[in-house]
Amino acid sequence: MGNFVTFHANRIVAGAPFTIFESAGTMVAAALLLLLAAIICASLYSGGGKWRDYALGALPPIATALLIYTAGHAARALSLDATPIARVSLGSGFWIPLLLLPVIYFDSIQNNEGLLAPAAAGVLSTVAVAVFFVYGFMDDLSLMKEFANRSDRFFSELSTHLTLSGVAVSLAVLIGAPLGLLAERRERLSGPTFFTLNVLQTIPSLALFSILIPLIAALLALFPTLKEAGVGAIGSTPALIALTIYSILPVARNTYTGLRTVDSAIIEAARGMGMTPLERLLKVELPIASPIILGGVRIALVQAIGLTAVAALIGAGGMGTFIFLGIGQSADDLILLGALPTVLVALIADGAMQGMIKIVKPKGI
C-alpha cells in the first residue's frame, strides 16, 4: 500500500515513511485492506446482480470512514512516544483510496436503482467521520495540528469564502438571467452578448483579478466619494467584480438555451389559453426551462468556489489564504488545510445543486 503515513520529528525535517501495517497495527490494517479488496472485487466482477449493487453502494462510504479512522489511529500510535512538535502527515496509501472510493460510490448511485442502502451508508459514515473529528480521534495528524493552531481563522476564512462565492453567484443570476432572456427575445443581441461573455470567460483568473486592482485604484482617484463608501482597490471589491463576471456566462447561456428548448407548440397552447406574455414567461417557459437554468447556476457556483481560492492573492481572504500561506512557507499541511475544504465545498455545492435540479424538474417532461 505504499506509504500510508510519514513521521516527521518536527515541522521542517524530512519524514520517515510507514506502511499501514507498521503504523496502524495488524488488526485495523487487515480489516481495512479486506474491505478495500472486497470493493475492488465487486467493482471488477460484473455478475452478482443485486448483491453487487448493495456492496458497491454501501461499502465505499464505510471503507472511507474506516480509512479516515485508521489514519487517526496510526497518527496516535506513532505520536505516543514522540515529542509534541513531531508531525504525522498522510501519504499516497491514504490519498489514493480516499480519491477512488467516492468515485466508486457516486458511480454506483448513478447506475443502480436502490438508493436506500447507499444513502444510509453515506449518512452513517458521514456521522462517524464527524464524530472522529469532533472527539479528537484525528488530533494527532499534522493537518489537524495546523487546524488547531488556527481554528478561529479557519472558520472566518471559510465564511468569507462562502460569502464571496455566494454573493457573486447571486449577482450573476440577477444580471445573467435577464441577459439570457433578452438574448433569447432579441436574437440579434445574442451574438455580441455571448461573444463578449465568452471573451471575458477566457481571461485567466489571476489576470482578471489583478487587472482590476489598478483599474479600481484609478476609479477611486477619480471619484474619492467611492472610497468613503468603503470601496477598496484590493480585497473584496475586485474579487466580487471578477467572480461575478465569470459567473454571468454560465447563467446567461443556460437561460438562453433553456428558453430556446421550450417547445413552440407549448407556447402556442399557452397563448391560445389567453395568457399574457408575462404569464407565459412566468408560468410556462421559466418552469420548463428551470432545470437547464439551474444547471447554469450549478456550473457558476462550482466555478466560483474554486476561483474564490485565487482571490486570496489579491487580499480578499477565503480558503486560498491558507493555500498561498502554505506555499510561501512550504508547509504542506497548511496547503492541505486550504485546498481540501475548497474541494469539499465544491463537491457539496455540486451535489446540492444536482439534487435541487432533480426536485424542480417539472413532472412529465
Add this chain to the structure above:
Amino acid sequence: MVFDNAAKRRALKALLLLLPLFALLTLSTSLWESAFGPLFPRLEQLVYPLASFPLLVGEHLLLVGLSSGAAILIGITLGILVTRPWGRDLLPAASSLASMGQTFPPVAVLALAVPVVGFGFAPTFIALFLYGLLPILANTISGMESLDDGILEAARGMGMTRSQCLFRVELPLAAPVILAGVRISTVINTGTAALGATIGAGGLGKPIIAGLIGDNPAYILEGAILVALLAIIIDTILGMVSVARVEGV
C-alpha cells in the same frame, strides 16, 4: 451557438488584429514604458526586470503545450479505449471520474501537487496535465457515445475493419465534440499555468505575482494583459480548428 462561415471570418479578423498586437507587446519594452510612464509617475521601475517577455511567453507556451499535448494524447486514447467493446466495463467509472474531477478547483489541484512533487515546473506540469485530461476524456466519451448506431452498422456492413471504422468514421464524426473538449482544456490550462508562478513554475504569472507582492501596478498589467491576450488567441485558434472540422464532415 452555430458555427458558420461568418464566425470563422470573424475569428480570422480577430486573429489578424490580436497576433500582431501580442507580438508587439511581447517584443517591445519601450511601448510599455511610454504607456506606463505618464500613468504611474511615481514608479521607479516600469517594466518587469527579472525576465524578458519573450522568455516568459516561451515558458508559458512550453508549460501549456507540453501539458495540453500530453492531456490530448492520453485523454483521447483513454476515451477510445473505454468505448471499445472490451473496455466498456470501465466506461461508467471513467465518465464519473471525469465529471467529478472537473468539480475540483484548478487552484486546489495545483496546490495539492506541491506536497506530492514539490515546487517548480514538474508539479505545475502534472497538475495541468491531470486537470486538462478530464474535459478531453469526458468529451471523447460523449462524442463517441452520441454516434448513431445506424452509421456504425453501415460502416461495418461496407466491410470496414474495426480500426478503419474507428479512424474513418467514429473519430471524424466525434471530432467536433472532442475538439470542443480540447479547447476548454487548453484555455483552462493557459489560465492555471499563470497560477503556476506561485509555485515557481515561471511563465506570465511571474510579473503579476511580483506586482502583487511589490505593489507595482505596471508589472501586474504587463503580465495580466499578455496572458489574457494569449488565452484569447489560443481560444480563437482552437475555435477556428473546430469550425474547420465541422465543415469537413
